[in-house]
Amino acid sequence: MSIQRMDNVAIIVSDLDAAVSFFTALGMEFEGRGQIEGPWADRTVGLDGVRSDIAMMRTPDGLSKLELTKYHTPAPTSTEPESPPPPPNTLGLHRVMFTVDDIDDTIARLRIHGAELLGEVAQYESTFRLCYLRGPAGIIVALAEQID
Template sequence: MAIQRMDNVAVVVDDLDAAVAFFSALGMELEGQAQIEGLFADRTVGLDGVRSDIAMMRTPDGHSKLELTKYHAPAVFEAEPRNPPPNTLGLHRVMFAVDDIDDTIARLRAHGAELLGEVARYENIFRLCYLRGPAGIIVALAEQIG
């Protein structure tokens, strides 16, 4: 049996409204929001007393989703360092294809994004960059140029 699809990637954030605004500025669409709590949540994630709010963001093509989660209980665990470098083990980066990388960077900077390096060219195929987004997540952007 094969998997059907990848449904979403979740990011735990400390400010849900700011994260929704950030990913909306990127071009994602808010699909819906919900409060999550109860025995099913505790059993699913393996924590006791889960109480959280989620916002499901969808790419314009409808194929990819990002779940933004704000935990109210139990208390959020903060890993060190707070903003790990790109070569840290584990999941911490998500990449988006964009039409205009410069315009996208400008829109995201208005929401606190910071370039980790600079916009670089990969041969004559892509312009690429890494930005630091909500909750320290690295958001990579790729503009196809050739």
Template structure:
């Protein structure tokens, strides 16, 4: 048996509509939305009384997806700092390749994103930055320049 593909990355958010708007501004597309609850959800997630809303977002090329989930029950929990640093153990950032870094940052700022550091250039190859989006999600953006 072999691995077929990575299907998606799941991110729990506080405000699903704000997260959908944020990732739509980035250029992702909503593939679908659903309410998730019942024994299936309880068994799959390993929690009792799961009730959540989710949105599946996909990149324009259709190869990558984010599953955004807002838990209503049991309530979402936050471990540690409300704004973990990029070097915190665990999954904390998702990187996207973009065509125009400055335009993308400007669009995302209108949805509350904040630069963590600053836009930096790696040799004559990439311009990169990290920014924080809804629910503390860290995005890395890279524009190939060379």
């Protein structure tokens, strides 16, 4: 038996509309929105009283998706709510990376939606320009622009 595909990556956010706007500005396409609740949801995630809203976003090629999730109940938790978002070398899910046509234009569009550049745009050999941004809910979004 083998994996058929990776379906999506979920990101828990506090402001679903802002997250949709951020990923739309990045160039993802809004696929749909829905509410998740009921006994099947409780059993799936292992929490009681789950009620959340989700928005599905897809890349223009249709091959990759993000599920943006806002939990209403139970309230989302954070290990240290007053602390700054973790640095890029924190154990666990590290980042989501996207290849873009124009990294400078993408950064400019995302800054309007609150993105912060973590370092700077760097060039790897003669093949890529790369950077890390802090996006919704403190996640790290990496961008790569292939150099022709």
